[in-house]
Amino acid sequence: MILVVVEHDRGTMSPATWEALAAANKLGETHALTIGKAADGLVEQIGVFGATTVHQVHDDLLIDYGPEAWGAVVAQAATLLSPSIVMATGTDRGNEVMAHAAAILDAPMVANVVEFADDSLVRVRWGGSLLERCTLDARIRLLTIAHHAFPAVESPATAAASPMGVELEPNLGRTMIRERVERAAGVTLATAPVVVSGGRGVGSADGFAPLQELATALGGVVGCSRAVTNNGWRNHTDQVGQTGTRIAPDIYIACGISGAIQHWVGAMASKKILAINIDPEANMVTKADYAVIGDLHQVVPAITAEVQRRRRGGS
Amino acid sequence: MKILVCVKRVPAPGARISIATDGQAVDTAFLGFTMSPHEECAVEEAVQLVEQHGGESTVLTLGPSEADEQLRYAASLGVANAVLLPISGPDWDPQRTATAIAAAVIDIEAVDGPFDLILFGNESADSGGFQVGIRVAHALGRPVVNGIKGIDVQGDTLRARREADVGVEVYEVPMPAVLGVKEGINLPRYPTLKGRLASKKVAVAQVSPSGDPGGQQMVTLLAAAEQVSATVILGNGPDAAGAVVDMLEEIGVLK
Numbered sequence: 349m350i351l352v353v354v355e356h357d358r359g360t361m362s363p364a365t366w367e368a369l370a371a372a373n374k375l376g377e378t379h380a381l382t383i384g385k386a387a388d389g390l391v392e393q394i395g396v397f398g399a400t401t402v403h404q405v406h407d408d409l410l411i412d413y414g415p416e417a418w419g420a421v422v423a424q425a426a427t428l429l430s431p432s433i434v435m436a437t438g439t440d441r442g443n444e445v446m447a448h449a450a451a452i453l454d455a456p457m458v459a460n461v462v463e464f465a466d467d468s469l470v471r472v473r474w475g476g477s478l479l480e481r482c483t484l485d486a487r488i489r490l491l492t493i494a495h496h497a498f499p500a501v502e503s504p505a506t507a508a509a510s511p512m513g514v515e516l517e518p519n520l521g522r523t524m525i526r527e528r529v530e531r532a533a534g535v536t537l538a539t540a541p542v543v544v545s546g547g548r549g550v551g552s553a554d555g556f557a558p559l560q561e562l563a564t565a566l567g568g569v570v571g572c573s574r575a576v577t578n579n580g581w582r583n584h585t586d587q588v589g590q591t592g593t594r595i596a597p598d599i600y601i602a603c604g605i606s607g608a609i610q611h612w613v614g615a616m617a618s619k620k621i622l623a624i625n626i627d628p629e630a631n632m633v634t635k636a637d638y639a640v641i642g643d644l645h646q647v648v649p650a651i652t653a654e655v656q657r658r659r660r661g662g663s
Numbered sequence: 664m665k666i667l668v669c670v671k672r673v674p675a676p677g678a679r680i681s682i683a684t685d686g687q688a689v690d691t692a693f694l695g696f697t698m699s700p701h702e703e704c705a706v707e708e709a710v711q712l713v714e715q716h717g718g719e720s721t722v723l724t725l726g727p728s729e730a731d732e733q734l735r736y737a738a739s740l741g742v743a744n745a746v747l748l749p750i751s752g753p754d755w756d757p758q759r760t761a762t763a764i765a766a767a768v769i770d771i772e773a774v775d776g777p778f779d780l781i782l783f784g785n786e787s788a789d790s791g792g793f794q795v796g797i798r799v800a801h802a803l804g805r806p807v808v809n810g811i812k813g814i815d816v817q818g819d820t821l822r823a824r825r826e827a828d829v830g831v832e833v834y835e836v837p838m839p840a841v842l843g844v845k846e847g848i849n850l851p852r853y854p855t856l857k858g859r860l861a862s863k864k865v866a867v868a869q870v871s872p873s874g875d876p877g878g879q880q881m882v883t884l885l886a887a888a889e890q891v892s893a894t895v896i897l898g899n900g901p902d903a904a905g906a907v908v909d910m911l912e913e914i915g916v917l918k
């Protein structure tokens with residue numbers, strides 16, 4: 349049996365969990381684990397992906413997310429249920445909870461698996477620029493699966509709820525969320541349909557104004573490279589890449605960005621990429637779908653002007 | 664405050680990552696070395712917290728003797744002490760790494776007193792196991808939260824912020840504590856000439872690492888599938904604007 353740890357935020361299941369449930373279901377009989385009362389309503393949704401049993405855990409220490417308490421629940425569930433694999437999402441929370449469980453069980457844990465073979469696993473390194481084949485030697489195999497590596501295929505089953513008792517030390521409450529500040533709704537870098545990004549070639553914080561104008565004209569947002577955040581020209585929340593945000597817009601317009609591998613991994617899921625660069629040999633240019641060779645300070649305003657001209661009815 | 668920061672020496676690849684012929688490591692023949700941006704920010708955070716609240720910071724790495732370079736880089740930014748856990752040969756797996764770091768921390772604390780805070784990167788740049796810091800925290804019996812993008816010290820408690828899809832989550836963790844931080848928590852400074860000179864004089868303490876291999880064993884590195892697309896050059900300079908907007912209309916971005 350494979351036990352999938354359901355990632356949810358106060359009862360809302362993450363799409364990454366659909367992928368984990370589907371990936372597990374392909375490997376064998378799948379059970380799910382929901383942590384906290386807020387997730388009790390998820391049984392039906394979990395069944396959509398083929399799980400047959402949903403183990404439900406309740407405790408006052410589980411009324412909101414807390415890595416230590418969640419990790420302790422996963423460790424106890426693994427011990428009680430003896431699954432062959434415990435699988436979680438390769439997200440901030442999934443990787444964190446699984447690492448806690450692994451530490452408690454003194455067991456190995458493989459993060460961000462993209463492929464299952466008979467005798468080995470393939471996992472992500474360098475944020476996806478490189479892969480690793482590894483072996484996982486353990487009675488109960490703890491792992492997380494990389495987001496977007498497995499399709500969320502539905503295979504409807506009727507899942508049954510099954511309450512499970514755990515014992516949690518009161519001090520595990522020390523890492524439960526204390527307070528939340530909700531984000532204003534709106535397009536974010538991660539979800540925007542258009543991202544206009546600038547790199548060192550933009551030259552200054554002020555140099556981003558024309559990029560912002562183009563982004564606004566196209567209903568998108570501004571992004572940037574690490575060279576830009578390191579110079580203090582933009583906030584890190586705008587950074588695309590391995591240690592920034594992963595994006596997947598309809599089009600990514602990369603202006604004055606060389607296309608280092610750590611930047612590329614954050615942008616490669618874009619449907620189309622347009623590079624604007626003075627250097628025709630830049631990695632961003634050679635890897636992009638489209639390119640304009642030239643000075644971004646001239647090219648970007650010209651594109652904005654052309655967009656506005658056509659909007660006014662010119663052709 | 665006494666703060667420990669753990670960093671890992673990794674190659675700094677540019678446009679692509681090449682794998683060595685034996686498949687066991689990245690080909691570093693033409694590469695420099697660095698640490699993860701998350702860890703650079705952890706170092707900066709330690710220096711800032713000590714500037715604000717007094718105390719002393721220490722940087723620690725488990726790695727080849729060349730990792731001296733990363734320790735001295737941290738020292739050049741203002742970290743006072745450095746500890747090297749030297750290993751030779753391939754990287755240690757995450758369980759083994761964590762066991763060795765926890766044992767070293769216990770030894771250091773037995774002599775110099777406890778660290779109020781131990782900082783890790785959210786994940787290492789190369790391996791990205793998302794676990795060494797969490798394992799060390801468990802070995803020491805201390806609370807740990809990963810993904811932190813803001814730390815405020817309030818008496819014996821750390822108010823730590825992390826970003827999620829829905830907004831910002833706030834944690835209140837009692838010290839001694841362990842936190843894994845993400846890039847963006849601060850803007851790391853560049854080393855000054857004075858800092859660089861001072862870092863040359865820092866004595867790097869060596870502690871022999873010990874730990875049994877864990878259950879995750881690398882077999883080989885594999886190249887990630889590369890997207891090969893012939894780039895369509897839409898033109899040169901501002902005259903290309905028309906062709907760019909044609910393309911935007913064609914792919915349905917401009918309605």
Ligand SMILES: Cc1cc2nc3c(=O)[nH]c(=O)nc-3n(C[C@H](O)[C@H](O)[C@H](O)COP(=O)(O)OP(=O)(O)OC[C@H]3O[C@@H](n4cnc5c(N)ncnc54)[C@H](O)[C@@H]3O)c2cc1C
Binds near residue numbers: 626630698
């Ligand atoms: C572990 C690790 C993680 C990292 N994570 C990230 C990450 O998340 N995101 C990230 O971006 N980087 C990341 N980096 C850094 C990355 O390696 C590069 O250093 C960085 O992406 C370079 O930014 P850049 O392309 O803006 O600058 P450069 O590499 O300096 O490139 C500037 C480009 O601008 C072009 N240019 C200059 N002037 C003009 C002009 N007037 N008009 C048009 N083009 C012009 C140049 O031809 C060049 O191609 C990471 C590095 C490491 C080691």
Ligand SMILES: Nc1ncnc2c1ncn2[C@@H]1O[C@H](COP(=O)(O)O)[C@@H](O)[C@H]1O
Binds near residue numbers: 669671725757
């Ligand atoms: N060899 C090492 N030496 C010191 N710290 C390390 C080492 N490996 C990992 N770490 C720390 O643990 C964090 C998480 O690493 P990982 O579990 O590999 O993703 C890193 O960001 C570092 O802060």
